[in-house]
Amino acid sequence: MLLSGADIVIKTLLEQGCNVVFGYPGGQILSVYDSLYKYKDEICHVLSAHEQGAAHAADGYARATGKVGVVLATSGPGATNLVTGIATAHLDSVPMVAITGNVATSQIGYDSFQEIDITGITLPITKHNYFVGDVTELADTIREAFSLAMSGRPGPVLVDIPKDVQMAMCEYTPAPAVVMNEKLPAKDKRLAVAAKCINESEKPYIYFGGGLVSSGAGEELIQLADKIDAPIGCSMMGLSAIPTDHPRFLGMQGMHGKFASSAAMNSADCIISLGTRFNDRVIGERENFNLKAKIVHIDIDASELSKTITAHHNLRGDIKKTLEKLIPLLDEKTHPKWQKEIDALRKKGLEYEDKREGMTPKNILELLNSYIEPDMPVATDVGQHQMWAAQTLKFSKSRKFISSGGLGTMGFGLGAAIGAHVGTGKKTVLITGDGSFGMNLNELVVAVENNVPLVILIMNNGVLGMVRQMQTMYFEKHYSGTVLGRPTDFVKVAEGFGAKGERVSTLDELKTAFDNAFSCDGTYVIDCAVDKDEFVLPVMSAGGCTEEIIVESGEFLK
Amino acid sequence: MNRYTMAVLVSNKFGVLNRVTSMFRRRRFNINALTVSETESAQYSRITVIFEGDDIEKQQLVNQLQKLPDVSAIRDLEPETSVSCELMLIKMENKADTRDEIMMAAKAFGAQTVDYTRESMVFQLTADSTKIDEFINLMRDYEILEICRTGSISLEKGATTIRKVTNL
Known part of the structure; x- marks a missing residue:
């Protein structure tokens, strides 16, 4: 079948089972948009307000579904606007294929209008990227891009296609969807020594992250914990992989994590780490990390093993497959003494919890918990609201917490929430702050145009709370650049965009607003007042170095 | 601090050297010398890297190189056997x-x-x-x-x- 390069792009996307793309048109991607028009019955295009929003939407789609998210943009500014979105996906290992147009090959290198070296720009923030100089290589390049994006440790792949390649005619031979490289368990020899180490442990602790979500190993994780009687904690990227109320789950750990999980990891004698990378937000200073513990590190990416913390047992493999082989090698054990210790940590952690009444972040999100259904994706932006959400929200199904962890991208949430809805078809929640929302609120047009059932909760404190909190604590309350003082009326903003909106300042009002928002079919913005002096607590430094935990904001606010 | 010589077989394609050196730069590997040349096959180029560091850093270098799709083989060349x-x-x-x-x-x-x-x-x-x-x-x-x-x-x-x- 003789087809144009642009038609081949759409045909190969369809081959991969991709039936939705996010994007924004422009001069050098016109041919692909023409093909989208031709194949509009088979593939749906979601037009964003800005390419960054489209990239975050493709990312949110991928996080919520586990499928590859696809984003299209034109050359030049279209391509550079994708950069933050691609970097966000890269840092959180999200499978994404970004397709950009470029000027014709004869014009490449002449600084032509809207020419940019996007493969050069995205080199450090993609798993791999391609410049397709010949239409005969186009179909296989896109297939390879999908295979790479999904395989091993997932990540974004960019394919840059010059205009003449999109227009050139070429014989197209259909092919089946690419399959992920086979998922392999760790080597038997390594499994055996790791099992011995775990069997000798008296105080085992399981710490997991986003890799467990990618691997879909939630059940195996719980089997492991049950068999060796271990408590479980996770990094922020791991949230929602297992039910929040699972009795063995101590919660998110790290800088703003639960006291119990951070302290438990700190006193364990064996840490089994699954698909996580001992990031500085979790362990604090490397030097102060629990050095007594034997570490069993399982990850699909060999370069993560012993990268930050030197592990005693490095197992490279798919987590699900590796656990399937590891669990039978383990002795069934109980550790009553360790569990007693854990109970004490839990109790102590509860003492540190915020017990105030009224419009506190915790009470706001506890109320939201009663509205969130198991299938609803919840996206966040970045800042205090994100940490409050990570600490307070309850999940029962995997891939429901959608948040930018590694890059910490403010402005991620709205695009990601739209993508999550497009992927799941479910009502979606976005928790954001007035700072983050202000960054990319233009994407409201997309939510409204596509009638996305979206509940947006703006935790509005009039300041850039997370940074301001640090200024309060470490910079003598020099509130430089963090006081917004903007008279923005978010209800009117919502209405201006064609959504509905409501402002609340008490829990009763918030309840009514939630009732309205969750029964509304379209997009509903709740502008929710939060005190500017609310802190994200606890603040822990140095990997659950419990002596240095900060649990109250009082002394800082004096 | 040890000195290592690594041979890296990469696809003989436009921009591959850039991918390899870009990774070295952003991960701050201490590279003393680097050569690229044609090989027995038109499909591959061979990069020889002289690198200073400890064993853990060397393993990181190998792991990071292995993640590049254009890298097809890596060999740590010991002075005694090369x-x-x-x-x-x-x-x-x-x-x-x-x-x-x-x-x-x-x-x-x-x-x-x-x-x-x-x-x-x-x-x-x-x-x-x-x-x-x-x-x-x-x-x-x-x-x-x-x-x-x-x-x-x-x-x-x-x-x-x-x-x-x-x-x-």
């Missing part, structure tokens, strides 16, 4: 009072004279990098006009070849 050499061109000032000494030294090192004028002489030396360093040190007693070195290249001794390994 042969290495480097090519240098050195241009010396040609003066009556130093000429003989320079020529003697060049002869002792087995360097060839590849250019000779009234004002200058150019020697070509193929040897291992240490020997080249020694020759340069000797020449510092005289007026060096220019030096150009290729960086070291290495092959394993015996019939073994760089093994094809699969990447994710």
Whole structure:
């Protein structure tokens, strides 16, 4: 079948089972948009307000579904606007294929209008990227891009296609969807020594992250914990992989994590780490990390093993497959003494919890918990609201917490929430702050145009709370650049965009607003007042170095 | 701190060297020398990297290289089991009072004279990098006009070849 390069792009996307793309048109991607028009019955295009929003939407789609998210943009500014979105996906290992147009090959290198070296720009923030100089290589390049994006440790792949390649005619031979490289368990020899180490442990602790979500190993994780009687904690990227109320789950750990999980990891004698990378937000200073513990590190990416913390047992493999082989090698054990210790940590952690009444972040999100259904994706932006959400929200199904962890991208949430809805078809929640929302609120047009059932909760404190909190604590309350003082009326903003909106300042009002928002079919913005002096607590430094935990904001606010 | 020589077999494609060096730069690997050359196959180029660091850093370098889709094989070349050499061109000032000494030294090192004028002489030396360093040190007693070195290249001794390994 003789087809144009642009038609081949759409045909190969369809081959991969991709039936939705996010994007924004422009001069050098016109041919692909023409093909989208031709194949509009088979593939749906979601037009964003800005390419960054489209990239975050493709990312949110991928996080919520586990499928590859696809984003299209034109050359030049279209391509550079994708950069933050691609970097966000890269840092959180999200499978994404970004397709950009470029000027014709004869014009490449002449600084032509809207020419940019996007493969050069995205080199450090993609798993791999391609410049397709010949239409005969186009179909296989896109297939390879999908295979790479999904395989091993997932990540974004960019394919840059010059205009003449999109227009050139070429014989197209259909092919089946690419399959992920086979998922392999760790080597038997390594499994055996790791099992011995775990069997000798008296105080085992399981710490997991986003890799467990990618691997879909939630059940195996719980089997492991049950068999060796271990408590479980996770990094922020791991949230929602297992039910929040699972009795063995101590919660998110790290800088703003639960006291119990951070302290438990700190006193364990064996840490089994699954698909996580001992990031500085979790362990604090490397030097102060629990050095007594034997570490069993399982990850699909060999370069993560012993990268930050030197592990005693490095197992490279798919987590699900590796656990399937590891669990039978383990002795069934109980550790009553360790569990007693854990109970004490839990109790102590509860003492540190915020017990105030009224419009506190915790009470706001506890109320939201009663509205969130198991299938609803919840996206966040970045800042205090994100940490409050990570600490307070309850999940029962995997891939429901959608948040930018590694890059910490403010402005991620709205695009990601739209993508999550497009992927799941479910009502979606976005928790954001007035700072983050202000960054990319233009994407409201997309939510409204596509009638996305979206509940947006703006935790509005009039300041850039997370940074301001640090200024309060470490910079003598020099509130430089963090006081917004903007008279923005978010209800009117919502209405201006064609959504509905409501402002609340008490829990009763918030309840009514939630009732309205969750029964509304379209997009509903709740502008929710939060005190500017609310802190994200606890603040822990140095990997659950419990002596240095900060649990109250009082002394800082004096 | 150890010195390692790694041979890396990569696809012979536009931009691959950039991908490899970009990774070295952003992960701040301490690279002393790097050479790229054609190989027995038109499909592959061979990169020889001389790298300083400890064992953990070396493992990181290997792991990070393995993640690049264009890398198809990596080999850690030990000095005992491999042969290495480097090519240098050195241009010396040609003066009556130093000429003989320079020529003697060049002869002792087995360097060839590849250019000779009234004002200058150019020697070509193929040897291992240490020997080249020694020759340069000797020449510092005289007026060096220019030096150009290729960086070291290495092959394993015996019939073994760089093994094809699969990447994710």
